[in-house]
Structures are given as structure tokens and as C-alpha cells.
Amino acid sequence: MLAALKRYWTIIRRPSAHFSLGFLTVGGFVGGIVFWGGFNTAMEFTNTEAFCTGCHEMRTNPFPELKNTIHYTNRSGVRAKCSDCHVPHEWTVKMARKIQASKEVWGKLFGTIDTPEKFQAKRLELAHHEWDRFKANDSLECRNCHDYDSMDFTRQSVRAQAMHSTYLASKEKTCIDCHKGIAHRLPYIPPSGSASDTPGQVVPKE
Amino acid sequence: MRAALVPALAATLALAAALAWAEPLVDAMRGPTPIPNATQPPRLSNAVNDDNRVPRNYAQQPPVIPHRVDGYQIDKNFNKCLDCHARAKTDFSLAVPVSSTHYMNREGKVLAQVSTRRYFCLQCHVAQEAAKPLVGNSFQPK
Numbered sequence: 001m002l003a004a005l006k007r008y009w010t011i012i013r014r015p016s017a018h019f020s021l022g023f024l025t026v027g028g029f030v031g032g033i034v035f036w037g038g039f040n041t042a043m044e045f046t047n048t049e050a051f052c053t054g055c056h057e058m059r060t061n062p063f064p065e066l067k068n069t070i071h072y073t074n075r076s077g078v079r080a081k082c083s084d085c086h087v088p089h090e091w092t093v094k095m096a097r098k099i100q101a102s103k104e105v106w107g108k109l110f111g112t113i114d115t116p117e118k119f120q121a122k123r124l125e126l127a128h129h130e131w132d133r134f135k136a137n138d139s140l141e142c143r144n145c146h147d148y149d150s151m152d153f154t155r156q157s158v159r160a161q162a163m164h165s166t167y168l169a170s171k172e173k174t175c176i177d178c179h180k181g182i183a184h185r186l187p188y189i190p191p192s193g194s195a196s197d198t199p200g201q202v203v204p205k206e
Numbered sequence: 207m208r209a210a211l212v213p214a215l216a217a218t219l220a221l222a223a224a225l226a227w228a229e230p231l232v233d234a235m236r237g238p239t240p241i242p243n244a245t246q247p248p249r250l251s252n253a254v255n256d257d258n259r260v261p262r263n264y265a266q267q268p269p270v271i272p273h274r275v276d277g278y279q280i281d282k283n284f285n286k287c288l289d290c291h292a293r294a295k296t297d298f299s300l301a302v303p304v305s306s307t308h309y310m311n312r313e314g315k316v317l318a319q320v321s322t323r324r325y326f327c328l329q330c331h332v333a334q335e336a337a338k339p340l341v342g343n344s345f346q347p348k
Contacts, residue, residue, distance in 0.1 A: 069277060157273060158257040162300065186284040201282055201325050 043098065047083035055108060058082070061119045065184045072183075085141045085183060086130070093137070123187040131176055139175035146175070234341045254334040259302070264347030268330035269302075275333045280326060287327040288320060 016024060045051055053059040063082075066072045071080040088094050106112075113119040113126075134141070148168065153161045167173040180186060232238050239245045253274045260270050278286035290299035293309070308324040309317050 157255050159273070159299075159301075181279060181284060181286075185279055185281075188283040201285065201319065201322060 043094075046098070047087055049081045049083075052082040057108070057113050057119065061113070061116060062184050069183050080145070080183070084144070088137070088140055089144050093140075120187070124189065127180075127184075127187055131180060134176035135174060138171075142175040142179070248337065251336055254336060260334070271331050271333045273333070275328065278328075280328065285320075285325065285327070291327075292320070 019027075053063050066082075071085075073079070087097055111118075113122055151164065153165060156164065163178065167177075168175075236245055253276070254272055255274045257272050260272055262269060275287070280286060288304070289295065290301040291304050293303045293306070295301070296303040304320060304324075306316075308320050311317055311321050312323070
């Protein structure tokens with residue numbers, strides 16, 4: 001094992017005796033382009049809606065909920081697909097998110113949320129992951145489309161103006177603080193579970 | 207007396223029949239479109255969204271909602287209305303707080319949360335549409 005490694009190491013270290021420097025440079029360059037293009041195409045494929053809804057977990061649980069919301073269907077037909085909100089657009093952070101998301105492959109293999117009941121049971125935890133992520137990156141994915149500087153407050157309702165011109169303008173709050181549950185339905189949040197959200201209704205057992 | 211009633215009744219019936227013949231029965235909601243044909247429903251407009259509180263039309267009227275409530279989630283898990291209108295939230299949201307009567311159960315006992323019988327806001331409170339009423343209303347508050 002160690003001997004084999006040593007042999008490969010000497011092959012890699014030794015200057016090439018058969019190929020010209022020109023071939024190695026140009027070949028490396030072309031090979032690099034092909035590899036990079038292939039890598040990015042493959043990664044972009046994992047950003048498509050077809051990929052996300054390829055598994056029944058996503059197709060039957062969060063995706064139908066999105067279909068009722070304004071982020072899926074609206075008057076002008078501009079819509080958000082899964083990755084628009086769940087994957088950062090910038091390369092470095094996108095890579096970090098993709099590496100993090102490899103845990104979801106584990107979840108898929110072991111059926112962590114393979115029934116609606118399991119999904120509902122785990123839902124609050126999964127939602128918290130996303131809320132924490134949005135909170136940490138100042139709602140980056142919202143702001144990819146909803147640019148604060150381009151917001152015309154005069155076109156907003158009075159209460160939206162009031163909120164946006166105070167809490168959002170002062171950066172005291174970020175989008176996700178108020179706009180939770182806009183693309184999916186909210187799970188039951190226990191009274192102490194979140195600083196600002198209204199818990200649902202506990203039906204008294206009498 | 208009874209003899210006089212019969213021709214009067216007959217005349218009334220004849221008049222009603224003539225009226226029915228002259229003017230076919232029209233359902234105010236449906237309009238004159240024949241039953242087998244599909245009606246042309248009025249265009250959907252945007253609900254009123256101006257946030258101006260509308261005064262009550264009569265005592266005990268549930269106040270109407272002066273903003274859009276499209277897609278508001280109201281279920282066991284979450285109540286979008288109470289996210290602003292719950293009494294604990296109105297300091298921040300500046301919304302109209304839910305009446306304290308909504309925090310009482312049937313027996314008048316005060317609860318920590320909105321009473322389950324008051325939980326489904328849109329059963330009584332409704333968003334407004336700038337539409338002409340299809341059916342007239344002559345309700346007079348006492």
C-alpha cells in the first residue's frame with residue numbers, strides 16, 4: 001500500500017518525458033474548461049425543480065404547498081423555484097450550502113422524512129434550519145429579488161410602509177423575521193419556540 | 207264574505223300567472239342566463255387594501271377587514287391574523303387588538319389564548335371587495 005503510493009508519487013513528481021510542455025499546458029487548459037463546465041452544469045442540474053421534486057419527499061410535502069402561494073403563481077408570471085430561496089446564488093456560499101446539503105442525501109437513504117407523518121414530525125426542526133440560515137445571512141435569498149433600494153414604499157399598503165420604513169430600514173429586522181410561512185405552511189411553533197411568532201391553537205382537552 | 211273571496215283569489219292568481227308569463231323567474235345571483243348555459247361571473251377585483259378602519263354599521267357587527275387576506279394560514283398550527291392582532295402582538299404590529307371577549311370561553315372564564323370558538327377569524331370578519339352587491343339588502347339596525 002505504502003509502496004504503491006510512493007511509486008505514484010514519484011511518477012507525479014517526475015517531469016514528463018513524453019509530452020511537450022505546450023501539449024501539457026494547452027491540454028491542461030482545455031481539460032480544465034471541460035471539467036469546470038461539466039462540474040457547474042452538474043451542480044446547476046441539482047438546482048432545478050425537476051431535480052428537487054424528483055424525490056417523493058419534496059414532491060408530496062413542501063412542493064404542493066408552494067403551488068398555492070404567490071411565489072408560484074401570480075399576475076406577472078415571475079416565479080421562484082426551490083433553489084431561488086433555498087440555495088444562495090453566489091458561488092462560494094453556494095458551494096458551502098451544497099456541501100451542507102449532502103446530509104440530505106443521508107436523510108434520503110435512511111428515509112428520515114419518507115412519510116408525511118415523519119415529515120410533519122420533523123417539520124419544525126427543518127423550518128428552524130432555514131429560518132436560522134435566513135437570519136444569519138440577512139435574508140440573502142429574499143434580497144436576490146426583493147431589493148430594498150428598489151422598493152417603492154408609496155406602492156405598498158400603509159402597514160407595509162410602516163413596517164418597512166422602520167424595522168427593515170433600521171436593519172433591526174430582516175425579511176424572515178416577519179415573512180415566515182410565505183412559501184410553505186407553518187408548523188406548530190411552541191410558545192417559547194420562536195421570539196416573534198404566534199403559536200397556533202392548543203385545543204383544550206375538556 | 208267567502209263568496210266574495212273566491213273571485214278575488216282567482217283574480218290574484220290570474221294576475222300572478224300573467225306576470226310570471228310576461229317575466230320569467232330570474233335568479234338575482236344567476237341573472238337571465240338559461241340553466242344549461244354557463245354564466246359569465248363578474249371579474250374578480252382586488253380586495254380593499256387601504257387599511258382605513260371601517261366603522262360598524264350596527265352595534266355588535268364584527269368589524270370588517272380593511273386589508274387583503276389572500277392565502278392567510280389559519281389552522282391548528284398557526285393563525286396569520288393573530289400574528290399581528292393577538293393582544294400580545296399589537297404593541298409591535300400596531301394592529302387593532304382582538305377584543306378581550308375573544309379570550310373568554312362560553313362560561314366567561316378568561317383564557318391565556320384566544321378561545322377556540324373565536325379562533326377562525328374569517329367566520330365573522332371578512333375582507334371587503336369594491337363590488338356592486340348582486341342582491342339588494344334592506345336590513346335596518348334596530
